[in-house]
Amino acid sequence: MNPQQTIRLAVIDTDSGFVTVLSKRAEAAGWQLRVSAGAVPAEELVAMKLNALLVDPAVLGEDGWGYLERLCEMLPDLGVVVCTGRSTVAQRVRGLRLGVDDWITKPCHPEEAMARIEAVSRRRRRGSHGGSEVGPVVAGELEIRPDQFQAFVGGDSLDLTRREFELLQLLAGAKGQVLEREAIYQRVWGYAMAHGDRSVDVFIRKLRQKLEKRSPGWGYIHTHFGVGYRFDPEPAGIVEEELVAAPPSAVPPTAAPDPEPASQVVHTSFTAG
């Protein structure tokens, strides 16, 4: 039932025989891949928007461990599979604890390598941005159109830039939930937020400005001090009565994701497990 979304894989290895065979199969399977013979700067990998990385640490040189560690920390959503020759239990354990997701030993059947890469990539597409069949979402006076990468109020565009739109979409898709900055950054920018980065705040401000401009009298984005932000459209005027009384539906067990009437957010279910 999972139409196995196309996988974007990077391979860092010099074993031409293995790489050739694997490439052939991967391409036949519709994967997009890029092969490199040596360590690739993390930023470059970020830009590639990969699902997975297959790497032989033997070609990483001296600071292979450090490289892997930085990579895993920076791209928590990247599936990392190590595929190398002989290795000790200690090395494998170290790698796995560093953040590597799977460790296979050569020689290995390319089909198995692919299956393992699929396995580590599979995880990621459960809860998050399936991109998927999102129809227009309405929130307050706002209409978010994923197909146009734009939001409107009464037909007027907010003139959001790409990042602004992605941020808004993310927030709106989690309506009512408080999202932490790190989580927001991770999902919108695609990699881990550096300590002290204020980008999220700045974009929130831009969003608020544009929202206020087209839809004055409404509050959309709420700040949760020390935590992050929450999207919840509220017509202004309310003094401070039940500001926080509405969002939480009093339903105890399985929180109803949509207390709001006119909303058909298609957000994936994140109800209690």
Add this chain to the structure above:
Amino acid sequence: MNPQQTIRLAVIDTDSGFVTVLSKRAEAAGWQLRVSAGAVPAEELVAMKLNALLVDPAVLGEDGWGYLERLCEMLPDLGVVVCTGRSTVAQRVRGLRLGVDDWITKPCHPEEAMARIEAVSRRRRRGSHGGSEVGPVVAGELEIRPDQFQAFVGGDSLDLTRREFELLQLLAGAKGQVLEREAIYQRVWGYAMAHGDRSVDVFIRKLRQKLEKRSPGWGYIHTHFGVGYRFDPEPAGIVEEELVAAPPSAVPPTAAPDPEPASQVVHTSFTAG
């Protein structure tokens, strides 16, 4: 501040030697685990709220594949690791494509098995973005919502700050248990408490104030002189029965951390122990 959430693992295997060694190490690492010698009904696994499952398909009998497939489909958030004797590439590929996350071959070093289990659990957590799948917790009149970083009483927010919320969450999560200051500080602040630090006391006071304000007539946080604090919702009215009868016994026994799963108010009987 997510160092390493404790892992809840189920093992389905009959290889007593392997299981024994693994159990010992896992317990030493603070994992919670349950061992079974045969297939366990999926519903039961669901109820265990596992992070991961280690299984040898050899003990599953005829419909092993079907069992695994149903399991993976039913619990997409569960990390599944197969650990078995000889296997063909085709079998491994089939398993991995079915939904298994990792496949190791016996004999294997228990440390590596653990590292791989950690790896799949880690990925698991990431996949369900933001984690916090934890449903709201109810205690007394109180409703604690991890997804909002906030607690409510009848829909009204307590306006807890982040620290206050974390403290409350910790206490409520250990309902009935007396927690020492050092332990509380360590877990909420993330590092060791300096000698003479009164922060915990101060935050307990703030919590009590906010709790009293929204839920008067209830006692939630109890002081244990010379020890620490204990969370236990109690409707007022009780005079002074056995309020402080527990101190000597309550600390060490970790016997039944959660006697009541979905209980609301359970006029506790903590002294019995």
Add this chain to the structure above:
DNA sequence: CTGACCTGTGAAAATCCTGTGAACGCAGGG
């Protein structure tokens, strides 16, 4: 009953966090 310890309080002092305005660097278009 008394002294040594603990815990509850209130408030000041120290920190941390977020909102903002503006400068910078980059890349694409004219």
Add this chain to the structure above:
DNA sequence: CCCTGCGTTCACAGGATTTTCACAGGTCAG
């Protein structure tokens, strides 16, 4: 090559939150 739009980084100001203190009131062992 210059201009313009966009994303990133800084520094600062105003608040909110945490820590720290000094005291008062309670508790426990002798």
